[in-house]
Amino acid sequence: MAKNPKDPTLKSWVEVPEHSDFPIQNLPFGIFQTEYLEPGAGVAIGDYVLDLTYLHEGGFLDGLRLPQGIFNQSSLNDFIAQGKRITNAVRLRIMDLLQADNPLLRDNKTAVEMALIHRDEVEMLMPVKVGNYTDFYSSKEHATNVGTMFRDPENALLPNWKHLPVGYHGRASSIIPSGIPIHRPHGQTKPPEADKPVFGPSKRLDFELEMAFVTGRENPLGTPVPTTDAEDYIFGFVLFNDWSARDIQVWEYVPLGPFLAKNFASSISPWIVTLEALDSFRTEGPKQDSPVLPYLSFEGMHNFDIQLEVSIKPENSSETVVCRSNFRHMYWNVCQQLAHHTINGCNIQVGDMYASGTISGPTEDSYGSMLELAWKGTRPVTMNDGSKRVFIEDGDEVIMRGYAKKDGLRIGFGEVRTRVLPAVSLP
């Protein structure tokens, strides 16, 4: 296979629609099931899912030293744990099998019928079992907006912000894939005019536009991962909606951070786009105008030019795009995040998720949350149907999409789409 896997002119014998997120140069991994098939690993190509269990059992992946049953599982963890040497080889083999001029799979009608499943026939599940989930806070624009609204516009960034990538631990159990609806959470809040807290459904339910990387390699407890090695630990990325209940958060979060305001749900796009598929879209990050300690210094480009957008679709109405942002805006890059996370010896595990924090850009239409877009409720956002939003309402679907595009090549993430249902009835 001498062809360049990043060549934008590569074509597959599987038809790929013009604006598809999933051309042959992408090949993201996920877990799917169908009416007939138990959960297993697949790869997206155009409007189809390629069944890796079938390919493996059919001998199409021979010679890659894959353990038996590695794809016939309800998570990608064991596959990812094989390491990049193996997972990259699998991706390149699949690329080879799908190339327009390769007859091996293309001309095997039975195999094609078995291996290629239309996306309308599959349900996408969680791609990994998430062992640990960390949320960073790495967009300067987002941190500045929040600091301006809740603290002091003159000193919006806290003193530590430019010295370290602020982060905190989140809840792994409630990370769910696109398509699973959530209920508006109940919680304790304290309205400014009240002298004691009240209980009820959150009145300030918000999304946060984020991306998350998934780790595929472990370091022993006690051994830091330097910025130079950090990308070896990163298998790929997903879109991440860090659902937030602002009214619960403001009452609970001092002094130990967000808890129930976040852990009722986080929604992700189901396909993990590999770091390798994004290689052509590397870009410089924002200039770090404050010097960092040596363990946070880095060389090369570790930001990625990925266009992001958020839509709200009110019930029985059409979508309105409320935010257009870009992953390139991250002040702290993924290598700095991972180096910081492990500098104290903290151990990374396979399947962990590390979210970026809300990705806000410099313009008012690029803010990654309703809190910022509607500026703490003071600037309602108008939907196509004329209705107004300051936060998310029952029945709304929130849809996040993301893709990188360059030289005619589009590498995308699909979407994470979540409907908000009314709060459950409590006994």
Next chain:
Amino acid sequence: MAKNPKDPTLKSWVEVPEHSDFPIQNLPFGIFQTEYLEPGAGVAIGDYVLDLTYLHEGGFLDGLRLPQGIFNQSSLNDFIAQGKRITNAVRLRIMDLLQADNPLLRDNKTAVEMALIHRDEVEMLMPVKVGNYTDFYSSKEHATNVGTMFRDPENALLPNWKHLPVGYHGRASSIIPSGIPIHRPHGQTKPPEADKPVFGPSKRLDFELEMAFVTGRENPLGTPVPTTDAEDYIFGFVLFNDWSARDIQVWEYVPLGPFLAKNFASSISPWIVTLEALDSFRTEGPKQDSPVLPYLSFEGMHNFDIQLEVSIKPENSSETVVCRSNFRHMYWNVCQQLAHHTINGCNIQVGDMYASGTISGPTEDSYGSMLELAWKGTRPVTMNDGSKRVFIEDGDEVIMRGYAKKDGLRIGFGEVRTRVLPAVSLP
């Protein structure tokens, strides 16, 4: 088996030393390995470990509907997930097998030789694979001490503290069993006199005396667990040392909470003492003098009278007890903690750990951390060998022990013992 499992006069044919934590009324579960045996489940009795894999395969647990291989695993998760109906039945069957007047196992010399392994011959491992770890902050004395030191003695408790059990998510991957040494963590700190942060090993390494409960039942995402049902979700308890680097914490924790100051390691005692074994030691908690919202109200006694102590053993010296506290001091009980954690629909998983927060009592010798015992470095604590401590030094072992005692019956946890090694060399 008509005998009362809480009867303090019950005796086993296995000799149990007078002050043992593990009489026949306890029977905690853990995971052990030996030179010859792969990791598997065991129960502690006196100075021995009872090999559950052997008992199961030998037919001694027949009729209990246990899946094949349920104990021949490196964690208790699958066993615990069977539910209390099964796990309690297993514990009662083991109690029956171990009773002085039951000849079934006692008089089967081969079986006794195979099933009973002296504790000197076993290595205790993590009892569960921890999916999610939450740390609460539920001791009023601890929160008051911290607030007094770092904020305002007149308003030491923050406004939310008496309205909800404050908690935050911690790192599951770095929870380790007793006996595993830790390295002093490196990190970023900002000395008060400096105008920018510096890097190096933490100078304020501290323990926090806590207990943690392990959950054994799952609720669907979106479904709160009321206080009345919470104990059905609790399999048992362990001792928990929430290692903390105070100098890292104070620089990093605003606004999103502790992160690298905590996630380098947390150490636990390896035996999970069941909720049922602790039933005789229920007690009233401190009076909650501020009314709580209805979802946090409860009936009955959900505090436990468990005596706790912390020792420091400097290298080449003897132990000094630096703290004597009691789990009964918790202002927020475990039912309130779990009801709060799930009121927004957050889902609990099998094997999760929920730590109490530092358990400080009302007297100065009952404070559960060096931060409080040495009052922010101002009151050094003297060791038996004459040396002084304000925080933990390299070479020190920190040992936590806990037991409940009443009517001649002692139900204990053993210990969590951790040596602190110097910081690793960085490249």
